[in-house]
Amino acid sequence: MSEGKHTIFERISRKSKPKDVMHITARESAQISRENRRITDAIEKERKRKNVPESEYLTTMRNPDNVVEFDDLHTYFFTDIGTVKAVDGVSFDIPKGKTVGVVGESGCGKSVTSLSLMQLVQRPQGQIVKGAIRFDSGEKVYDIAKTPTNVMETIRGSKISMIFQEPMTSLNPVFRAGDQIDEVISLHNPQMSKEEVKNLSLEMIDMVGIANKEGVYNMYPHELSGGMRQRIMITMALACKPRLIIADEPTTALDVTIQAQILALLRDLKDKINSSIMLITHDLGVVAEMADYVVVMYAGRVVERGQALEVYKEPCHPYTIGLMASKPVSNRQVRRLYSIPGSVPNPINMPSYCYFRDRCNKRFEKCNGPYPEEIRITETHSVSCYLFDDREFRD
Ligand SMILES: Nc1ncnc2c1ncn2[C@@H]1O[C@H](COP(=O)(O)OP(=O)(O)OP(=O)(O)O)[C@@H](O)[C@H]1O
Ligand code: SF4
Numbered sequence: 206m207s208e209g210k211h212t213i214f215e216r217i218s219r220k221s222k223p224k225d226v227m228h229i230t231a232r233e234s235a236q237i238s239r240e241n242r243r244i245t246d247a248i249e250k251e252r253k254r255k256n257v258p259e260s261e262y263l264t265t266m267r268n269p270d271n272v273v274e275f276d277d278l279h280t281y282f283f284t285d286i287g288t289v290k291a292v293d294g295v296s297f298d299i300p301k302g303k304t305v306g307v308v309g310e311s312g313c314g315k316s317v318t319s320l321s322l323m324q325l326v327q328r329p330q331g332q333i334v335k336g337a338i339r340f341d342s343g344e345k346v347y348d349i350a351k352t353p354t355n356v357m358e359t360i361r362g363s364k365i366s367m368i369f370q371e372p373m374t375s376l377n378p379v380f381r382a383g384d385q386i387d388e389v390i391s392l393h394n395p396q397m398s399k400e401e402v403k404n405l406s407l408e409m410i411d412m413v414g415i416a417n418k419e420g421v422y423n424m425y426p427h428e429l430s431g432g433m434r435q436r437i438m439i440t441m442a443l444a445c446k447p448r449l450i451i452a453d454e455p456t457t458a459l460d461v462t463i464q465a466q467i468l469a470l471l472r473d474l475k476d477k478i479n480s481s482i483m484l485i486t487h488d489l490g491v492v493a494e495m496a497d498y499v500v501v502m503y504a505g506r507v508v509e510r511g512q513a514l515e516v517y518k519e520p521c522h523p524y525t526i527g528l529m530a531s532k533p534v535s536n537r538q539v540r541r542l543y544s545i546p547g548s549v550p551n552p553i554n555m556p557s558y559c560y561f562r563d564r565c566n567k568r569f570e571k572c573n574g575p576y577p578e579e580i581r582i583t584e585t586h587s588v589s590c591y592l593f594d595d596r597e598f599r600d
């Protein structure tokens with residue numbers, strides 16, 4: 206993307222008129238597709254330039270203690286019925302050596318935020334249209350939003366890796382587990398001999414707590430249990446000792462005891478290889494167990510963030526309070542779990558006021574105003590809600 210005051214998307218979209226996306230005719234839909242193509246073609250053309258100078262995508266961290274800084278990230282999908290603002294101005298940091306839990310209901314933009322960081326958003330319809338994602342690889346600091354695809358290939362998998370929810374769909378069923386780990390290691394370490402690669406694979410299998418390492422190395426994914434497959438996925442994700450591990454719902458497909466073992470393993474390995482974790486989950490219990498910091502997302506925006514302990518002790522945003530109330534508690538008997546009434550607004554037609562207003566039981570006059578600004582209530586804890594207007598923290 207070029208430097209300058211406005212991104213390509215902003216320059217083009219200022220010329221286009223907004224559409225009423227709720228009731229569109231086939232003609233209007235065709236018009237939206239043409240418009241989308243114009244926007245995405247221009248962004249893609251810029252992305253596909255050859256020999257982009259480093260000065261366009263190398264940057265510096267705002268705080269050198271962070272490994273990642275999301276800064277006003279906007280990731281949109283240009284669909285035939287309108288623009289889905291999946292991530293709409295997200296800012297938060299991932300400090301080095303820490304675990305940051307990202308929570309929120311389905312569809313609030315958790316995965317799209319992490320896919321933006323990996324440059325794996327479905328293109329051409331999905332595009333980062335504004336903002337920066339600064340990533341400190343140890344040697345250089347990249348703005349991922351501007352980093353060319355060929356450079357990104359050297360970062361993805363080796364400096365940032367990802368653990369997905371369903372290991373069976375992420376592992377290739379026709380190759381043995383060991384071969385798949387070998388492949389990841391040799392891809393990122395072409396100088397290593399075959400024997401060195403195998404030894405490292407076995408060492409990694411051992412590290413994720415698998416006793417029979419030689420046996421498992423030679424097994425196919427279908428011969429392994431769900432928990433074992435997830436351990437193999439973790440082995441592959443950690444094989445290159447990444448600076449950051451993104452774990453997107455890593456344990457939801459597993460039963461509760463295995464879930465706890467895998468989480469403990471991840472926590473332990475993160476410290477062993479001196480990495481950080483971005484942990485995406487619906488489950489506030491998992492965050493409480495694992496995370497140092499919590500980011501609560503709602504409808505493509507961060508509504509509350511802070512140290513895990515402070516958010517647990519004093520959840521501020523009515524949405525966070527609702528999420529907490531819908532979390533099962535082990536020592537309390539409840540007949541029915543609470544669920545927040547209503548649903549997330551249509552991501553194509555977001556309101557101009559607080560996105561949570563129509564579901565909020567604490568709304569008052571002021572909430573009809575513009576979307577609330579983020580208010581810092583302690584040095585590390587902030588919330589976007591009018592209820593806290595008079596609580597602003599000053600250093
Ligand atoms: N390829 C796509 N095309 C169009 N819209 C998309 C696409 N991928 C995601 N979206 C939209 O972006 C929004 C955010 O989706 P995302 O997958 O980030 O949610 P999530 O918070 O990860 O939810 P879940 O908890 O269900 O995984 C949703 O409204 C979703 O419909
Ligand atoms: S700003 Fe108002 S409507 Fe929005 S969450 Fe706060 S109290 Fe509720």
Ligand SMILES: [Mg+2]
Pocket residue numbers: 315316317453
């Ligand atoms: Mg998701």
